[in-house]
Amino acid sequence: MGRSEIQEFYAGKSVLVTGASGFMGKVLLEKLLRSCGDIASIYILLRPKRGKPIESRVDELTKLPLFNKIREEHPERLKKIVPLKGDVIMDNLGLDEKSEDAIINNVNIVFHGAAVLRLDAPLKDSVCMNVEGTLRILKLCRNIKNLQAFVHLSTAFCHCDHEILEERMYPPPAQPLDVISLTHWMDDECLKMITPKLLEPHPNTYTYTKRLAEKLVADEFPKMPVAIARPSIVCPAVSDPLPGWVDNLNGPVGVLIGAGKGVIRTMLCDGRYHAEIIPVDMAINGIIAVGWKTATTVHKEKEIPVYNLTQHNAKPITWGQVLENGKKIAYENPFEMMLWYPDGNIRTNKFIHNLCLFFFHWLPAYFIDFMMLIFGQKRFMLRIQGKISDGLKVLQYFTTREWRFLNDKVIALRHSMSQVDQDLFFLNFEDIEPVSYVKTCILGARVYILKEPLSSIPRCRRNLKIMWLADRTCKVLFFAMLAWLVFTSTDTIGYWLDSAKSGVKLLPIIGNFA
Numbered sequence: 001m002g003r004s005e006i007q008e009f010y011a012g013k014s015v016l017v018t019g020a021s022g023f024m025g026k027v028l029l030e031k032l033l034r035s036c037g038d039i040a041s042i043y044i045l046l047r048p049k050r051g052k053p054i055e056s057r058v059d060e061l062t063k064l065p066l067f068n069k070i071r072e073e074h075p076e077r078l079k080k081i082v083p084l085k086g087d088v089i090m091d092n093l094g095l096d097e098k099s100e101d102a103i104i105n106n107v108n109i110v111f112h113g114a115a116v117l118r119l120d121a122p123l124k125d126s127v128c129m130n131v132e133g134t135l136r137i138l139k140l141c142r143n144i145k146n147l148q149a150f151v152h153l154s155t156a157f158c159h160c161d162h163e164i165l166e167e168r169m170y171p172p173p174a175q176p177l178d179v180i181s182l183t184h185w186m187d188d189e190c191l192k193m194i195t196p197k198l199l200e201p202h203p204n205t206y207t208y209t210k211r212l213a214e215k216l217v218a219d220e221f222p223k224m225p226v227a228i229a230r231p232s233i234v235c236p237a238v239s240d241p242l243p244g245w246v247d248n249l250n251g252p253v254g255v256l257i258g259a260g261k262g263v264i265r266t267m268l269c270d271g272r273y274h275a276e277i278i279p280v281d282m283a284i285n286g287i288i289a290v291g292w293k294t295a296t297t298v299h300k301e302k303e304i305p306v307y308n309l310t311q312h313n314a315k316p317i318t319w320g321q322v323l324e325n326g327k328k329i330a331y332e333n334p335f336e337m338m339l340w341y342p343d344g345n346i347r348t349n350k351f352i353h354n355l356c357l358f359f360f361h362w363l364p365a366y367f368i369d370f371m372m373l374i375f376g377q378k379r380f381m382l383r384i385q386g387k388i389s390d391g392l393k394v395l396q397y398f399t400t401r402e403w404r405f406l407n408d409k410v411i412a413l414r415h416s417m418s419q420v421d422q423d424l425f426f427l428n429f430e431d432i433e434p435v436s437y438v439k440t441c442i443l444g445a446r447v448y449i450l451k452e453p454l455s456s457i458p459r460c461r462r463n464l465k466i467m468w469l470a471d472r473t474c475k476v477l478f479f480a481m482l483a484w485l486v487f488t489s490t491d492t493i494g495y496w497l498d499s500a501k502s503g504v505k506l507l508p509i510i511g512n513f514a
Helices: 005-010 023-035 054-062 065-073 075-080 097-106 123-141 176-185 188-199 205-218 251-260 280-300 319-332 350-374 381-399 408-416 419-424 434-448 454-513
Strands: 014-018 041-046 081-085 109-112 149-153 226-231 233-235 266-268 277-279 306-309 345-347
Touching (some): 005 419, 014 023, 023 041, 041 054, 054 065, 054 081, 123 188, 149 205, 149 280, 188 205, 205 226, 226 280, 233 251, 233 280, 251 381, 251 434, 266 381, 277 280, 280 408, 319 345, 345 350, 434 454
Parallel strands (some): 014 041, 233 277
């Protein structure tokens, strides 16, 4: 049938991917191999992990269910993956001379996605990976002989102090090189003390360092064919290559699973605000298209191309819709080993939320760990609730604020693609059906992360009914005890008030007697 325009562009090209072992990196690797099958090679930067050489890590990577289609239909394409021993936190990326020469002489397109994704990571770690790592890869790319596109993966929230976020550069809160220098000479204790002030107005080190990294990339324009892609909150795949594919419980997916397990029962969130989420397969399609567009048109741009990979203007959805749909779907498709009946709610009042945290999160955690101690078992619930609490604190910044993301360039990018490319690298946010997608996310996390087979759902539905009965029984007993306490407290208070009145009447008599 011949190649599409984007397929034709990538045919015979060599690509370098950093962060290939991450969630988005894996999907990018699979999509390039499957949909751009004539690509020459894909270099990926990997470091040995837990004593495993990089070749073993690639073998493990390609055995994931994500790569099933390629293994079954085009196994020979897996040989196009060329692992290079290296790390963006090391000088010269930790590359030996042979690997460096291979990149300089062969690579045409670079996708830079390596990053510390923990929102609350220590500043030094985030700067080293997200800022200094970007500087190192840019230095290498300056020497690449035939570089046609450098696509930097940022985040739509890196300029979160602005309510309206356009597809353009914003001034950084500090000079990246100055911040890098600061983390080099200042000790960890002092750095920890000044971090909150340094981050203002950013809520965490992730968005702060991503903003600094954007400045480094923008400084290379127009000397280098660079572009910035800003995905919003990346969630499981909507369809390609596997519906619901996900390999972590970050963000909304973690909340849905935690609530479905009965562990998360309260969340500080304004349900009226929009949930800026994007399926990972659509984000990757956009990134691949940005690489093609950058290589073919960047010389015509007056300023660095920036793309907000968000669905805000195309298919808006609120947090309330996401979580309400998630609750309904969790009832229809319950999980195994639920700790309690999933009946949590979102709250906008911080005081009420904290009260619910105490009664519904911490008290049950203490009780469960106490029972584990009694029976001589390993305690775990307080540790889990600590992690959940930290995660909710980080996430609540994004669930209690509203932004407006402009994505005109992404829509224009889609329209510039041929119909064949629009089908291959679909970016039709309007076609996503919210309820169906939330169900896909929950079932995907169930299968690919929790390893719970769909065949167990009927049994879990029976367990859910038992959980419901236990939950309602406990609530009735709780409110009955509360009413009893109020009733007895009222009688006691009345008795003391009567006693006090009697004492007042006796005072003159006592005084006369004295």
